[in-house]
Amino acid sequence: MADEESQNGNPDSDRLARGKARLAEITGRSGAEVMAALGEIAPDFARYIFEFGYGDIYSRPGLDLRTRMLSTVAGLVALGHAERELEVHIGSALNVGATREEVVEVIMQMALYAGFPAALDALFIARKVFAERGLTPPQG
Incomplete structure (x- = not known):
């Protein structure tokens, strides 16, 4: 679904996909553990980690x-x-x-x-x- 939303121009889906890719690049893991661990208590928080933390901040061009x-x-x-x-x-x-x-x-x-x-x-x-x-x- 995320890929479909991303193709339809949903900027949040782009951020999520970018964040998941950046997290995998940095940690060598998919982040599925984070999603699973937070899924029952705060799934939105896991999404924020991907979108803001990795999709926005860790993806900025200013630092390697x-x-x-x-x-x-x-x-x-x-x-x-x-x-x-x-x-x-x-x-x-x-x-x-x-x-x-x-x-x-x-x-x-x-x-x-x-x-x-x-x-x-x-x-x-x-x-x-x-x-x-x-x-x-x-x-x-």
Whole structure:
């Protein structure tokens, strides 16, 4: 149905399709888990994530995806209470070309602004993501 609406010029359908495609590009997943998880409680909220978050913001031309994802990691570290999102977005940063070292540096930078506890928690989340991907720490 979304494809049919998109062909009929429905801008919301275009945003939804663009958002789903961008999410898949960044995370390597379809986003079906988000839709399923929120389906019973707030299906519109899932649609907003796709349309606004990924269809509008993550699809803007002003920054490359690597920079956007590193910025997202920084913002989530600063929040200090978004462990699930931080785990997803650290993985997404790696998916779009950020290195392990860049992710660690961004998190460490946030200690100045978000505090050491927030940075420390984020480093432990990063360690988990790195281990799941077989990314070992540099030797030296």
